[in-house]
Every structure is written in C-alpha cells, then in structure tokens.
Amino acid sequence: xxxxxxxxxxxxxxxxxxxxxxxxxxxxxxxxxxxxxxxxxxxxxxxxxxxxxxxxxxxxxxxxxxxxxxxxxxxxxxxxxxxxxxxxxxxxxxxxxxxxxxxxxxxxxxxxxxxxxxxxxxxxxxxxxxxxxxxxxxxxxxxxxxxxxxxxxxxxxxxxxxxxxxxxxxxxxxx
Numbered sequence: 001x002x003x004x005x006x007x008x009x010x011x012x013x014x015x016x017x018x019x020x021x022x023x024x025x026x027x028x029x030x031x032x033x034x035x036x037x038x039x040x041x042x043x044x045x046x047x048x049x050x051x052x053x054x055x056x057x058x059x060x061x062x063x064x065x066x067x068x069x070x071x072x073x074x075x076x077x078x079x080x081x082x083x084x085x086x087x088x089x090x091x092x093x094x095x096x097x098x099x100x101x102x103x104x105x106x107x108x109x110x111x112x113x114x115x116x117x118x119x120x121x122x123x124x125x126x127x128x129x130x131x132x133x134x135x136x137x138x139x140x141x142x143x144x145x146x147x148x149x150x151x152x153x154x155x156x157x158x159x160x161x162x163x164x165x166x167x168x169x170x171x172x173x174x175x
Contacts, residue, residue, distance in 0.1 A: 006140040007118045011053065014111060015082035017140070018045040018055055021165035026158060028063075033129075033154030037065040039074065043162065050101050053083035056092070079104050086112030111135055129154045 008014045026039035041061015048054045057078040064071050077092035079102060091105035109122040118137040123130055129151025136144045141164035149156045 007113045007115055007137050009113050009115050011082035011085055011087050014080065014087045014113075015047075015053065015055060018057070018080060019047070020045060022162045023165060024059055024061060024160060024162055026063075026160040028156065028158050030149075030154065030156035032156070034149075034156050035063070035065050035070060036156075037063055037070070039063045039160075041074075042165070045080075048079070048101065051079075053081065055080040055082060056102060077102060078108065080111075086110040109133060113137070126151075126154075128152050 043059040093105040
C-alpha cells in the first residue's frame with residue numbers, strides 16, 4: 001500500500017493546516033546578492049481577528065553565515081488570505097500599534113494545490129530579479145518552501161523546511 005501525502009486543496013484546508021507553531025530551518029546559498037548560511041527559528045500562524053479567513057505568519061530566529069562571521073536576529077511577517085482561491089499571500093509592511101492589526105503590503109504569491117499533486121509552483125518578481133518558488137507538502141505536519149533567485153542582482157537558492165511544533169519532528173531534519 002502506498003502512502004498518500006496530505007494536500008490542502010482549498011482555502012479553508014490551507015488555513016486549518018497552517019494554524020499553530022512551526023520549527024523553521026532554512027538553508028541559503030547565494031553566488032551573488034546575498035549571504036550563504038543557515039536560519040533556525042520558529043514561526044507562528046494565527047487568525048487575524050479583524051479580517052475573516054486571514055492568517056498572520058510571524059517568523060523569528062537567527063541567521064548564521066556559512067563562515068560564522070555574521071549572526072543576525074531576523075524576523076518576517078506574511079498574511080495568508082484563505083478566503084480566496086488560490087490562497088493569496090501578502091507581505092506585511094509593519095505591525096500597527098494599538099489593536100495589533102498589520103498593514104498588508106504588496107501581493108507576494110498565490111498558493112494553489114490540487115489533490116493529485118503535493119506541490120505548487122509560483123513566481124515573484126523583485127525588481128529585475130525573479131524568485132521561482134515551490135511549496136511541497138511532505139506530511140500533515142511538515143512542508144518545504146523553496147526558491148531559486150535569478151537576475152542581474154541576485155543568484156541563489158533558498159530552501160526552508162517547516163515541521164509542526166509538537167509533531168515529533170526533529171530540529172535538524174532538513175531532508
């Protein structure tokens with residue numbers, strides 16, 4: 001009997017899958033325009049009270065360059081609009097003071113799976129550079145988000161492995 005990968009095929013499925021806390025392990029390899037190294041941290045995904053079917057992704061951790069010369073505390077925020085098909089991902093420009101509602105920035109990528117294939121692909125232009133990405137479902141508690149960056153300013157790859165906190169995944173699982 002073959003094992004079938006979990007694939008969220010609708011906005012509500014993606015929302016249910018993403019909610020919670022995640023271990024984050026990222027490998028960055030740049031030949032131009034970036035640093036080569038590793039990021040280790042955590043991400044939390046929670047609903048936004050004032051925006052139905054929208055999730056706030058908050059990532060925090062430490063990047064260490066391959067040669068150990070740079071150790072940088074980093075963070076990232078995204079918003080996932082799960083009421084759309086495909087799910088729309090936006091940059092979060094800043095976390096507003098007071099009510100805590102973020103200011104959504106520009107559109108980043110769309111996430112869309114079908115039940116026969118556990119991977120979706122997308123692109124994001126960043127100036128003259130192009131980020132070509134894939135999101136691969138590994139299980140109901142793990143996924144990989146990878147990028148190839150090409151252009152006049154950047155040339156590199158980023159691979160991020162996510163495992164749900166408390167799901168028995170190891171902090172060192174980058175396969």
